[in-house]
Amino acid sequence: MGARQREISVSEFFTKNRHLLGFDNPRKALLTCVKEAVDNALDACEEAGILPEVAVQLEVVATGSSAVLPASQATRFRITVTDNGPGIVRQQIPRIFAKLLYGSKFHRLRMSRGQQGIGISAAGMYGQLTTGKPMKIISRTGPRAAAQYCAVQIDTKKNEPLVLENKQVEWDRPQGTQVAIEVEGRYQKGRASVDEYLEQTSIANPHVRLIYRMPEGETKEYPRAYHELPPSPKEIKPHPYGIEFGMLLKMLQDAKSQTLSSFLSSDFCRVTPALANEICKAANVSPKAKPRDVRGALAETLYQTIQATKVMAPPTNCLSPIGEKAILSGLYKQIKGEFYTAVSRPPSVYRGNPFIIEAGLAFGKTPDSATKPEKSVQPLAEGEQEEGDSELARVIRYANRVPLLYQQSSCATFKAVLATTWRNYGIGQSRGALPAGPMVIFVHIASVWVPFTSESKEAIAEYDEIHKDITLALRECGRRLGLFLRRRERAASEYRRRNIFELYIEEVVEACNRLKGGKLPTEKLKAQLQKIASSRTGGIKTEETLGKTGAGPEGLPHSIIVTAEGIEGDVPPTLDVSRAGDPATEGPDRICIEEKLSPSKPGRRQTAKPRSAKKAPGKVATVPSLPKKGSSAQQQAGTVRTGRKAHLTRKNK
């Protein structure tokens, strides 16, 4: 037995357990590789204060002697992700891309997409495992530096990089990084696909310009809607409530401070020198004691005292939430609906880690059968379902602005959606099921450390604090939706009543006139009766609520009207150059798009480029931003009414 005991390297472990990193099947593996590279590119650009411009290219690669297959049948792909970020210094390239658990984000407390130091090297390892090809990197740190090319593989036994090629090359970009991986994969559109990931990334990252070269040769561009970076999150120190006893012991041993009091105040956030002394006093240990000498029972008392002491919640400038207006605009840009709303919760804390929950909702009617897309012949992906009469809401989940596309049912966000009683807001819901109806529910968690349920970062663990905040955000969205629906229902019934009254006005006037021997001023009487009918059925408010006046729906301020000519009113800021405001200081935001007008008055869909039109290979299909009319850069998000039959489908479906 003893002779068989061996050390296992982390790469060996993850080679066998690659499903833990999101490489369980070829379709998901393709997505995971793209996701890791894009997330890194966005993190790098934002950290360097550069507005991200990321190009993603998927190419089919021929295997063996066989010809290049169509994308839907191909089994091997080359993924190339290019960014305009700060680049990587030559010496770091091999370890970043060919050593698991190596990175710059794990040890710090600051919101970022990556956190574990395993993502891109795992993608490279998967490529190496399935195709035998190395990962190829080009990186340039500035226009005056030379571009460095590296081909690297992992020595899985040692978890160390093997550099196969390393040279300076000509590169047409002034700075940035390009990562190319050849992997075994499957390309399939639909739910949980690369296409969906990029689309959802663009919803939550309106400051990013994404160019996607699809394997069929088509190019899709997601233009930048915000021209400013989100505020850069600051790094914070651990909060005393967020550490476990073992971690405190380790921190005490590694402390650089000379005294316990200075250790407490310098190595933790929100612990002032006065509070540090207070903790020492309560724990009956000298503030001047050397941190290394605090061990055993003394350390345990110190730990318990810290947990029992009242410490201010951690600062939240380490977080960079998306913001209500940006969520609204993102949803509005990508999802067709009638009503949109977004909520950013105030910051909360779980295990000493600050987090912010943001929720959004897009609600709209299903398209009528004439405009229903043809039934998909492709098999459905995980979590995907046929849209039909019993259409259920769709939940789109994000963690630190990254879309989460797998393991929906084990995610805290999804569970909170199920646990919310949507019937209270006028939405049908079977027991234990998603709410029914044409609805997209958006949930985002922004945190310095997102508690994922596994290394593949697909679902969020169900901490009570997180669950509570998601529920509160969803309830607020639901409450606003309920208000909108109730108001519309009431207005519709009043409108029907008024129509019935008006049907009889003519008859009543005629009858009265006959009784008076034809001497009655009929027009005057008719106008008076019409006035009464209108006032008894809600007056102008009814028309407003039903979108029949051209003015904003009553009670829902900050309106936008979208007609064939463009948008009038309060344009959501993401459609313009302004950026998301501070969610904490802004009031409830909502957009509502109302009812169809006549078919001769085409709506937004007709003014913009068709979303689903087939393009010739190589052609650029820009995902359209909305046409603007009478808008200013600083206009506020609010209520939108469109002159089109509203329905809910994904933009480029």
Ligand SMILES: Nc1ncnc2c1ncn2[C@@H]1O[C@H](COP(=O)(O)OP(=O)(O)OP(=O)(O)O)[C@@H](O)[C@H]1O
């Ligand atoms: N395109 C890039 N430009 C600049 N630096 C990069 C780029 N890609 C990766 N890096 C650096 O390489 C490190 C390792 O990346 P990797 O994806 O393996 O881990 P991570 O992003 O830190 O965490 P996670 O495993 O959660 O993705 C990053 O921390 C970052 O510092």
Ligand SMILES: [Mg+2]
């Ligand atoms: Mg990463």
